[in-house]
Amino acid sequence: MPLTPDTATPLSNEPVTLLEVARVAGVSPSTVSRILNGTAKVAPAKREAVESAIAQLKFRPNIFARSLKTGITMTVGVLTQSIESQFYSRALKGIEVGLEASGHSPIIVSGHWNAQTDVASLKLLTSRRVDGVIILTSDIADSDVLDVAKQQPVVITERDLEGPNLRSIHVDQKFGGYLATRHLLALGHTRIAHIAGVENRADAQGRYLGYLEAHTEARVEPDPRLLVRGNFTDKGGYAAAQRLMDSGVPFTAIFCANDDTALGARLALYQRGIRVPEDVSLVGFDDMPTSSFMTPPLTSVRQPVYEVGLYAARMLLDMMGYPAEAVQLPPLELMVRETTRKCQP
Amino acid sequence: MPLTPDTATPLSNEPVTLLEVARVAGVSPSTVSRILNGTAKVAPAKREAVESAIAQLKFRPNIFARSLKTGITMTVGVLTQSIESQFYSRALKGIEVGLEASGHSPIIVSGHWNAQTDVASLKLLTSRRVDGVIILTSDIADSDVLDVAKQQPVVITERDLEGPNLRSIHVDQKFGGYLATRHLLALGHTRIAHIAGVENRADAQGRYLGYLEAHTEARVEPDPRLLVRGNFTDKGGYAAAQRLMDSGVPFTAIFCANDDTALGARLALYQRGIRVPEDVSLVGFDDMPTSSFMTPPLTSVRQPVYEVGLYAARMLLDMMGYPAEAVQLPPLELMVRETTRKCQP
DNA sequence: CTGAAAGCGCTAACAT
DNA sequence: ATGTTAGCGCTTTCAG
Numbered sequence: 001m002p003l004t005p006d007t008a009t010p011l012s013n014e015p016v017t018l019l020e021v022a023r024v025a026g027v028s029p030s031t032v033s034r035i036l037n038g039t040a041k042v043a044p045a046k047r048e049a050v051e052s053a054i055a056q057l058k059f060r061p062n063i064f065a066r067s068l069k070t071g072i073t074m075t076v077g078v079l080t081q082s083i084e085s086q087f088y089s090r091a092l093k094g095i096e097v098g099l100e101a102s103g104h105s106p107i108i109v110s111g112h113w114n115a116q117t118d119v120a121s122l123k124l125l126t127s128r129r130v131d132g133v134i135i136l137t138s139d140i141a142d143s144d145v146l147d148v149a150k151q152q153p154v155v156i157t158e159r160d161l162e163g164p165n166l167r168s169i170h171v172d173q174k175f176g177g178y179l180a181t182r183h184l185l186a187l188g189h190t191r192i193a194h195i196a197g198v199e200n201r202a203d204a205q206g207r208y209l210g211y212l213e214a215h216t217e218a219r220v221e222p223d224p225r226l227l228v229r230g231n232f233t234d235k236g237g238y239a240a241a242q243r244l245m246d247s248g249v250p251f252t253a254i255f256c257a258n259d260d261t262a263l264g265a266r267l268a269l270y271q272r273g274i275r276v277p278e279d280v281s282l283v284g285f286d287d288m289p290t291s292s293f294m295t296p297p298l299t300s301v302r303q304p305v306y307e308v309g310l311y312a313a314r315m316l317l318d319m320m321g322y323p324a325e326a327v328q329l330p331p332l333e334l335m336v337r338e339t340t341r342k343c344q345p
Numbered sequence: 346m347p348l349t350p351d352t353a354t355p356l357s358n359e360p361v362t363l364l365e366v367a368r369v370a371g372v373s374p375s376t377v378s379r380i381l382n383g384t385a386k387v388a389p390a391k392r393e394a395v396e397s398a399i400a401q402l403k404f405r406p407n408i409f410a411r412s413l414k415t416g417i418t419m420t421v422g423v424l425t426q427s428i429e430s431q432f433y434s435r436a437l438k439g440i441e442v443g444l445e446a447s448g449h450s451p452i453i454v455s456g457h458w459n460a461q462t463d464v465a466s467l468k469l470l471t472s473r474r475v476d477g478v479i480i481l482t483s484d485i486a487d488s489d490v491l492d493v494a495k496q497q498p499v500v501i502t503e504r505d506l507e508g509p510n511l512r513s514i515h516v517d518q519k520f521g522g523y524l525a526t527r528h529l530l531a532l533g534h535t536r537i538a539h540i541a542g543v544e545n546r547a548d549a550q551g552r553y554l555g556y557l558e559a560h561t562e563a564r565v566e567p568d569p570r571l572l573v574r575g576n577f578t579d580k581g582g583y584a585a586a587q588r589l590m591d592s593g594v595p596f597t598a599i600f601c602a603n604d605d606t607a608l609g610a611r612l613a614l615y616q617r618g619i620r621v622p623e624d625v626s627l628v629g630f631d632d633m634p635t636s637s638f639m640t641p642p643l644t645s646v647r648q649p650v651y652e653v654g655l656y657a658a659r660m661l662l663d664m665m666g667y668p669a670e671a672v673q674l675p676p677l678e679l680m681v682r683e684t685t686r687k688c689q690p
Numbered sequence: 691c692t693g694a695a696a697g698c699g700c701t702a703a704c705a706t
Numbered sequence: 707a708t709g710t711t712a713g714c715g716c717t718t719t720c721a722g
Contacts, residue, residue: 015699017698017699017700018699018700018701019699019700027708027709028708028709028710029699029700029701029709029710030701030702030708030709030710030711031707031708031709032700033700033701033702034701034707034708036700037701039701039702040707040708041707042707042708043707043708046707046708060471060472061699061700062413062474062698062699062700063472063473063474063700064409064412064413064418064474064698064699064700065413065698065699065700065701065714066699066700066701067409067700067714068407068409068410068413068698068699068700068701068714068715068716069699069700069701069702069713069714070700070701070702070714071714073409082438083428083434083437083438083441084431084434084435084437084438085434086429086431086434089428089429089430089431089434090429092428092429093427093428093429093455096428096455105452105454105469105473106453107450107452108451108453109450110438110441124450126405127405127408128408128450129407129408129409234634234635234638238638260635263635263638264638266638266640267638267639267640267642270640270641289579290579290605290608290635293579293583293608293609293611293612294612294640295611295612295615295639295640296615297612360715362714362715362716363715363716363717364715364716372692372693373692373693373694374693374694374715374716374717375692375693375694375717375718376691376692376693377716378716378717378718379691379692379717381716382717384717384718385691385692386691387691387692388691388692391691391692406715406716407714407715407716408716409714409715409716410698410714410715410716410717411715411716411717412698412716413698413699413700413714413715413716413717414697414698414715414716414717414718415698415716415717415718416698
């Protein structure tokens with residue numbers, strides 16, 4: 001019995017085209033195309049012939065040819081601020097999952113909290129002719145966003161801006177700040193410090209406003225000397241907490257603009273021998289996965305980052321005309337853990 | 346004076362093609378193409394005419410048409426295990442930066458520590474006809490990797506596998522485990538527990554082997570009851586540390602398979618009132634950014650994750666025939682911080 | 691140095 | 707239900 005070469009694995013690397021499939025199956029290219037896309041009905045016999053030809057030749061359609069013809073790329077662009085951040089990568093995960101069903105691939109580019117580079121990154125996305133765009137919190141000007149929305153649908157987070165081709169997702173940061181501060185006030189704390197986020201950023205500002213509102217509601221006057229500037233990082237929180245302690249102004253609790261800040265602040269307190277929560281209560285914001293493993297586990301305002309990503313993806317899909325299951329965006333929620341306790345005077 | 350409509354911004358959304366640019370500039374399409382790609386010399390006058398036409402029409406070449414013609418997509422596929430992980434997102438950042446110069450865009454897909462879904466993700470990448478592939482640690486079979494490498498160059502991490510179109514980057518995990526354990530032994534610890542990583546994974550195995558080697562070198566017999574299984578997560582580390590304490594077997598130090606594990610273990614110790622480092626020393630692995638903000642800051646083996654990403658990108662670029670600056674991969678390094686101290690008997 | 695012309699691989703009228 | 711055919715927008719011989 002002579003050995004025949006294994007023709008199942010074509011040795012030549014010449015790409016297989018739809019045309020060859022058609023030839024092998026003995027049908028016209030359009031029939032193959034129709035089967036591939038389910039565009040029209042085809043006789044079972046032909047369908048079978050085509051499918052076996054596809055399998056035999058290991059045919060894979062060239063999506064570039066398709067995109068060129070249809071103008072649809074099956075990609076959505078995502079602008080994020082640093083993939084490194086735990087925060088954004090969770091949102092990215094949500095987007096990825098949300099897009100899964102429709103078969104769209106996310107193309108991720110990262111800005112750097114800089115309006116200029118963000119616009120450049122956005123350009124890169126549109127030059128790839130993405131079918132839609134998701135912008136995860138950026139400082140770029142409204143007009144630029146509107147501009148991008150002229151080309152394809154866009155969803156943007158943390159901004160109040162709507163348009164014909166533009167929707168936004170907005171989490172109530174102020175309410176979160178209120179929740180955190182009210183909790184502290186309810187525990188009897190009246191000297192509550194706040195390590196704020198990056199200046200001029202809407203989310204940072206919102207959280208601070210919530211801090212103020214809770215005070216107003218409780219008829220407690222916040223001491224302005226207890227407001228220190230952080231920058232949303234552990235390093236910044238560390239430095240801010242040090243400044244706070246150096247100032248000598250007494251306080252019994254700190255509301256941090258985010259969990260990273262709280263992590264840094266917690267270390268600074270530790271190094272000065274100040275116990276958490278015995279001496280000082282600590283509240284964070286975001287509720288990152290690792291925060292529940294801080295020692296002690298951090299009380300924090302849970303922000304539904306993953307769900308925001310999911311929601312953004314679905315919303316975009318809807319705008320692009322795909323059937324998208326509606327998802328509910330869960331509200332902000334205070335996760336009370338072990339860094340907060342009653343104020344002992 | 347009659348108001349003329351602002352023609353600088355074309356109102357119609359009809360896409361501008363290279364052909365129109367050529368018409369407006371009064372040259373042939375080939376000339377425009379040549380200018381776009383720098384393929385050949387063109388007369389300064391024509392170049393200028395074309396460039397102004399491009400600007401005026403806001404022309405952006407259709408990369409799909411180009412890719413269709415050239416077969417080059419200017420994209421590289423990246424297979425990662427969950428974008429959520431701090432670990433992988435740092436590597437992704439490295440890849441992003443490494444690719445920046447050449448103008449390639451990374452397309453990121455995530456596997457789930459599952460050989461099967463990883464292969465599917467890889468298929469998605471190749472169906473997008475990426476010019477190269479970077480695989481960030483996967484469990485897929487060698488044969489599948491080799492298979493992908495038939496289509497385009499691939500770089501893979503944490504695997505000893507080379508081929509005509511395949512290179513691998515390998516960090517010496519065993520050496521890292523050795524470093525960590527030697528440090529503990531040098532401090533006088535002899536009862537060193539190890540919370541291992543996921544079973545059957547090369548990196549977890551390597552770190553454990555290093556733990557063993559350091560013991561052998563120091564002529565200390567490791568107590569097999571001090572080896573407990575973790576899974577590279579904080580949760581797993583937490584549970585493992587609990588099991589360890591419940592077992593009643595005495596120990597004075599723990600070497601954790603990674604920082605997440607150490608974070609979990611640290612919480613478990615805290616909850617039982619066991620102090621770090623006074624009662625028990627703790628060493629992690631990876632040296633994630635937040636580890637230096639653990640309380641107390643974690644001693645850990647620094648793994649150059651970002652650099653691995655950078656290195657992978659450059660290596661791939663080189664394989665694809667682009668000039669790529671060589672980068673040095675820094676060696677593993679023990680970052681001694683505050684969770685380890687002399688064993689006090 | 692520049693232009694004409696032939697496709698890259700696929701889809702979508704338009705016929706049949 | 708299926709085939710024929712004309713492009714999608716670009717690059718690239720091949721002439722001149």
